Amino acid sequence: MGDIKHLKSQIVRDLEEAGRKSLYVADANESDPRYKAYGVRAPALREILKKHRPAIRQLELGRQIKLATQMVESGFGEQQSVGLFILEPHSDYYIPERFGELDRLVGCLHGWSKVDGFTGSLLRDVLFNHPKKFPLLVEKWNQDSDLWLRRASVVLFARKVAKSGLFNDFALTMCDSLKHAPEDLVRKGVGWALKDLMRSDKKRVLDYVFKLRQQNISGTITSYAIRDLKGQERADFLARK
Numbered sequence: 001m002g003d004i005k006h007l008k009s010q011i012v013r014d015l016e017e018a019g020r021k022s023l024y025v026a027d028a029n030e031s032d033p034r035y036k037a038y039g040v041r042a043p044a045l046r047e048i049l050k051k052h053r054p055a056i057r058q059l060e061l062g063r064q065i066k067l068a069t070q071m072v073e074s075g076f077g078e079q080q081s082v083g084l085f086i087l088e089p090h091s092d093y094y095i096p097e098r099f100g101e102l103d104r105l106v107g108c109l110h111g112w113s114k115v116d117g118f119t120g121s122l123l124r125d126v127l128f129n130h131p132k133k134f135p136l137l138v139e140k141w142n143q144d145s146d147l148w149l150r151r152a153s154v155v156l157f158a159r160k161v162a163k164s165g166l167f168n169d170f171a172l173t174m175c176d177s178l179k180h181a182p183e184d185l186v187r188k189g190v191g192w193a194l195k196d197l198m199r200s201d202k203k204r205v206l207d208y209v210f211k212l213r214q215q216n217i218s219g220t221i222t223s224y225a226i227r228d229l230k231g232q233e234r235a236d237f238l239a240r241k
Contacts, residue, residue, distance in 0.1 A: 191224025
C-alpha cells in the first residue's frame with residue numbers, strides 16, 4: 001500500500017504544480033459545482049502521464065486498480081483522467097461480478113469531459129466484452145437522477161459502438177427514454193448518439209429523428225442528430241412532411 005500512497009502523492013504534486021503554472025481557469029468548461037480541477041491543460045497532463053507511466057505499470061494489477069480508484073474518487077478532473085489512463089488497458093478486470101465497482105466509479109464523474117472520456121474507451125470496451133449483462137447497468141444509469149449517469153447511458157453508444165451496429169436497438173431505447181430530458185447536456189448527448197448511430201443504420205435513425213421533429217421534441221436533439229447531413233440530403237430531410 002505504501003508504494004501506492006507515495007506514487008499517488010507524486011502524481012498529485014505534479015498536477016498541482018502544473019495547475020499553478022497554467023493560465024487556464026480550472027472549471028472553465030464544466031458547470032457542475034461538484035466538478036473540481038487544477039486547470040492542467042492536455043499537453044501538461046500528457047507529460048505527467050508519460051513521467052509516471054513506468055511506475056504505474058510496474059504495479060501489480062490489484063494495486064493499479066486501487067490507485068485508479070483513489071484517483072477517480074478524488075473528484076478532481078485531472079486525477080480522474082489519470083485514473084482512466086490506468087484503467088484503459090484493464091477492461092477485462094470488470095467482469096459482471098465487479099460491475100458494482102464500475103458503477104461507483106462512474107458515479108464520481110461530474111462533468112461532460114470525464115463522462116465522454118470514460119464512455120469512449122473503458123466503458124465501451126466493457127460493453128463489447130459483456131454485451132448482454134453490461135446493458136443492465138447502463139439501463140439503471142438511464143433512469144438515474146444524476147444527469148451525468150444519464151448522459152453516459154447514451155453517449156456510450158456514439159463513436160465506435162455506433163459504427164459497430166451491434167447495439168442499435170438498445171441505444172435507440174436509451175435515447176427515446178431521455179428525449180424529454182430537461183438538461184441541455186443530456187439532450188446533446190442524445191443527439192450525438194443519434195448522429196453517430198446513422199453510420200450503421202441511417203434510414204432507421206433518420207426516420208426516428210423525423211418522428212421526434214413531428215413530436216416537437218427539443219431542437220437541441222434533432223439539430224445535433226442531423227449535423228452530418230449536408231447539401232441536398234439535409235434539405236430533403238428538413239422538407240419532409
